[in-house]
Amino acid sequence: MPDPLPLPRPLVLGSTSRYRRELLSRLRLPFEVAAPEVDETPLPGEVPAALAARLALAKARAVARRFPAAVVIGSDQVADLHGEPLGKPGGHDQAVAQLRRMRGQTVVFQTALAVVCQATGFEAHDIAPVRVRLRDLDDAEIERYLRAEQPYDCAGSAKSEGLGIALLDAIDSDDPTALVGLPLIRTCRLLRAAGIAVP
Template identity: 60%
Template sequence: MNLVLASTSAYRKILLERLQLPFDTDRPETDEAPLAGERPAATAERLACEKARAVAARWPDALIIGSDQVAYLDDEIFGKPGTEERAIAQLQRMRGRTVVFHTALALLNTRSGHIQVEGVPTHVRFRDLSDAEIQRYVARERPLDCAGSAKSEGLGIALLEAMRGDDPTALIGLPLIALSRMLRAEGVALP
């Protein structure tokens, strides 16, 4: 069976390469907006499944990986900022606070139709950042394409006070511990 990452995220691709398995990537076309009244964790899990299913027709004999991440604080969702101004505003709102990054993972077997879904939360405590620190960070790293405007795998680690979670790769966008477990359940030999 083919292994397919339903994502064009460079971060997820780099993470998946760690497992040393051959894989393809495919762009899922999904609306990433949360549904009315939907809890943040449920949004991430629904979107991970939708991304996997969005490319399934093109891969009839594959294991398709879908993943999505939602950052939230007090039920306010922090998506990909897209602009420097929104990145600065997100970081100002999160400074000195603990933000939950809920990374959801789906593995769809297109041969059997079976889908496994798991959410992996990471609690991230941001330092009490000054406006100058936030502006320097955004100018240097340009974190416009990641939920919550902070890249822990890069300079964004300097913004943090502490992290708590079961899988350090979840915060970057693809929880490899959970994915390895799912792949083994589908008969993939790892390592």
């Protein structure tokens, strides 16, 4: 009699982001969600890509310590305006200030991903940079947009998957969901490497 097939490892998304939860659900894999509880303060002189990569790995490791048998996904996104990190605005006035600084500029959204499994010792990470060129928005456009969509929980103060697409001139990416918060092409690649069958 052949040995029974091993049960697949549980999958945990180490994030409280509703955007990442929705994106991961597209893969039709059962998963749990756990808050990573990681300090997201940038280190002195830390560039945006390094900050995003460090935080994605820290989130995955923090959750993996609580779920050692699971394959854990951590992710983080930092908007990079000429080397300066821009985080989530948190409120209207901060979002207005961000969009005023970004208008007419190219911003690189550094979306980092990490996959960790303590039980197997698996650890891998990747980053998906997305270049976004904003239109030269006037103050009235910024105000109308923010009042309509209130994207105060999004790095860069806009949702490309919603009305925020009207603020943009161009998006350049090799992983189309990266701008929303989780690069699914890279996620599939790392999950397969960790032993999860996708699809």
